[in-house]
Amino acid sequence: MEEFPRPVLLVSRCLEFDKVRFNGQKVSSPIVRNLMQFADMKIVCPEVEIGxxxxxxxxxxxxxxxxxRLVQPGTGLDLTEKMNAFAESFLDELGEVDGFIFKGLSPSMGLGNVKVYARMQMSPVVDRSAGFFxxxxxxxxxxxPMEESERLLNASIRHHFLTSIYAFADFRNIKSNASVDSLLDFHRKNSFLFMSCNPELFEKMSGLxxxxxxxxxxxxxxGSLLKEILRRPGSEYLKIETAKKMFLISDGKDINESSFFEEMxxxxxxxxxxxDAVIEILRMISFRAFGKNSYKDRFLYPYPEEIKAPSDENREKDYWDNEWNKW
Structure with missing residues (x-):
């Protein structure tokens, strides 16, 4: 299989790492837990860091x-300037990074949909915002790529986020060498993936x-176009059209296979x-045509298989071991 780079991620410290939430707890995050073996993680809890x-x-x-303003109603403290100063200082020293996973709804770490109130005490929600940090x-x-841990429970969001952080990590590695040959290889590996996201931007990248x-x-x-093309996944129509193109360039198919794939x-x-069923067929066809080189294609293999979400988390559960089912 193709060797993948190790993405560098900034992660909320309360996600699987330490009990630093306001209530003294940490938060379970399956994706953070699974990524620990495959990514380098930098962690931060801004609220603890400001004292x-x-x-x-x-x-x-x-x-x-x-x-x-960022306030603490229980103490009457206004922490706005302190948090802003810490955030700027921390990010100045952050170094290379490929993506972010933050705790949702947090007034410091939430990426969106954080409640904004009219006053410190006993007031309605008047707006929604990102957290201060x-x-x-x-x-x-x-x-x-940046996401909240709660949103990453969704399979589609998780897949696009993982696809993006590995593409960013790959690009960061080749950018350090500034080799045009490496960039050409990167572009070839990602051609079908980029095509499935935005064909117009893909053409611009090819033109460069x-x-x-x-x-x-x-x-x-x-790099600017890479950020733009991976901002969001492509439509279902584009995915299907890309799958058709990949199928067509693979040799050795007969008319029955083509009909089967069209029906699929x-x-x-x-x-x-x-x-996933479509991708598995494409993987088989591609391997038959290109051998081990097919493992390099990021449309087919965007990130390590080990961090894919289980296809059926309850597969081993015995649904028939119940009292009412023993007649």
Whole structure:
């Protein structure tokens, strides 16, 4: 199998690492747990870093004179400047990073949908926002993969996030060498993946590699397009059309296989089978045509198999071992 790079991630410290939540607990996160063997993780709890204890009185964001403030109603403290200063200082020293996993709804770490109140005490929710620390991350790292741990329980969101962090890690590794040949190889490996996300941006990326620009400029422009193309997954239509193209370029198929694959794509379009089923057929066809080189394709193998979510988490459960089912 193809060897994958190790993404560098910034992760909320309360996710599987330490009991630093306001209530003295840590949070279970299957994706963080699974990624620990395959990624390098930098962890942070901004609330602890600015001197708050564990456990501690909860924080909240309030809107005051049309500006957001980070406050601790239980103590009356306004921690806005302290948190802003810490966030800027921490991110200045962060170094290379490929993605972010934060605790959702946190007034410091939530990436969106954090409640904003009218006042410190006894007040309605008047808005939704990013947490204070996360807001600095969003401003500095626009286009980078970032998700909340709760959203990563969704299979589609998880798949796109994992696909993106491994693409970013791959690109970071080749960028350090600034080799156009390495960039061409990266582009080839990701061609079908990028095609399935946004064909127009894929064409722009391809065009960059046929020009005569300087290597550092090409890498800079290509990196910007990489952020844009992986901002969100492509439509179901684009995935199906990409699967068709990949199938067509693989040699050795007969008319019966082509008909079978067309029918399979129709069943997928009708939501009768999963995308994983389509990918497994493409993997087999691609291996027959290209051998071990097929393992390099990021449309087929976007990240290590070991971190895929289980296809059926309850497969081993015995649904027939019940009192009512013993007649």
């Amino acid at each position: 708050l204890g564990v456990p501690r009185a909860p924080l909240r964001i309030i809107r005051m004179n049309d500006k957001y 996360a807001g600095h991350v969003i401003n500095r790292y626009r286009g980078y 590699l046929t020009g005569s620009g300087k290597a550092d400029q090409v890498f800079e422009e290509y 794509l129709r069943r997928y379009a009708d939501n009768r089978i999963s995308w």
